[in-house]
Amino acid sequence: MHDLICRAQQGLHLSPAKKASGPDGTEAVKKILGSASASAxxxxxxxxxxxxxxxxxxxxxxxxxxxxxxxxxxxxxxxxWCELILETLTDPRAPWRGTPSS
Incomplete structure (x- = not known):
């Protein structure tokens, strides 16, 4: 389960260690993601x-x-955690999509 959770977060650029663009890449968001670790x-x-x-x-x-x-x-x-993953998956402006859409 741990590996699956890590792969999901990395794929959506939600890993605290991964460099993400925009608000997802801020230190504040990374701190929250780290403390709300899905694997924990x-x-x-x-x-x-x-x-x-x-x-x-x-x-x-x-x-x-x-x-x-x-x-x-x-x-x-x-x-x-589940809501964050699902909302990130459907967000057209999420960093995992590459270039943000208008």
Missing amino acids: IAVGVAELRNRGYGTGHGPAGPRSGLSSRHAHLAANAAVT
Whole structure:
């Protein structure tokens, strides 16, 4: 999953390490992209799921320790990244398209 996420961000010029034009290339945007790292979000969500807090590979008994605020944190972080990717994919002026269209 990590490799797929990295390839998606690099392909859309959303990798914090990649030089992008316009606002996407500013230090401020790069800081936000770095802190909202999709691979970190995916790993965190997977760990919650697989370590007994979710309904994945955990025990069959009741879950404890996490509350709805933790679920909201995980879900909203994932939604934020997915929205960024989808909006960048459809943006006619996004840097990955090469020259901006009018």
